[in-house]
Amino acid sequence: MEIIPKITPIYQTSVFKFEDLNELELYFGEPGSRYLYSRNGNPNSDELAEAVNRLEGGAGAIATGSGMAAIFAALLACCQAGDHVLCAADIYGGSSSLLNNELSRMGIAVTYVPFEQLYDLKQFVQPTTRLLLAETMSNPLLRVADLRRLATECHQLGxxxxVDNTFATPMLTKPLTLGVDIVLHSVTKYIAGHSDVTAGAVVAADPETAARLKQIGVLYGLTLSPMESWLAMRGLKTLHLRMPAHSHNALAIAEFLQEQPGVRAVYYPGLPDHPQHALAKEQGHGLFGGMMSVLLADDAAVVNRFMQRSQRFPFAPSLAGVDSSLSYPLGTSHRYLTPEQQADLGITVGLVRLSVGIEPVEELLADLQQALR
Structure with a gap:
């Protein structure tokens, strides 16, 4: 009796069997015809990569063991020793640490570009400059990059x-359709969506870069495990339902927080007074995501009291799960920036980042109200 499962099974195996030498030659002669070893490819990791690739409209993708592995693969696909890269100053702290501490050891140099100068890159470009790394929505202050304009600027300079599209997801923005060359995700966040997976994905706009990503994934051992791939794939199936819910709750909370006397500022693209509100509305097709940052008093005691009182926003240094949480950029994601860099980016003692989940919004509002009281 043939068994045909509706859901792809978990292929929890490190290696696949061959009948004889003819099958071995078929594997090397017709790439993709079968599997050999899970580092080279596994049905579960391939299914996830193909699903993210389809959502982003790419020419090919790989699934990686984490979001950091995805950033690493994307940069190596374009760079070698002696090259130079540009990076938006408003960037996830792990990205800057990777560039500063590790890729510098491989002979890849970096220059950081302030947000206000992203569309005037000529002054930063060197003969060996290969790329610009940026985020659709910056972490943690939610500045929104005009990706079409940025792609035009980059391509004019060769x-x-x-682009790291983790905060937006393809449900809001599809960077490749706006001219971006490579898009990456920490799948750990919204794509998997349930705070139970560590994974990443990288999608290329052209087949050559997609093939290079595949080679890097195999040779550096970045491949995602079957179990994590299966869990992420299960989470991805509800992404189109979850993102509107995250966005709906976050907008209601941002509007509420703006009125609270203990809150000095709210950074959320859905608010009309956000500097890139119009761009975010167009680029996100009317959705603004579930991430925001709020500025409390620059007093650690005040921040601690807020964290301790909140019941629905536990302090957990990650984001984008169906359950709400909060994080503290100064002490976690951007801890290793210099004090000057932190100050330039507006990352101060009072800055708290909220990841708004999909719980009943009235429960979240009530919790924030009592925590701020």
């Missing part, structure tokens, strides 16, 4: 544009 650079590739690599």
């Amino acid at each position: 650079l590739k544009l690599v």
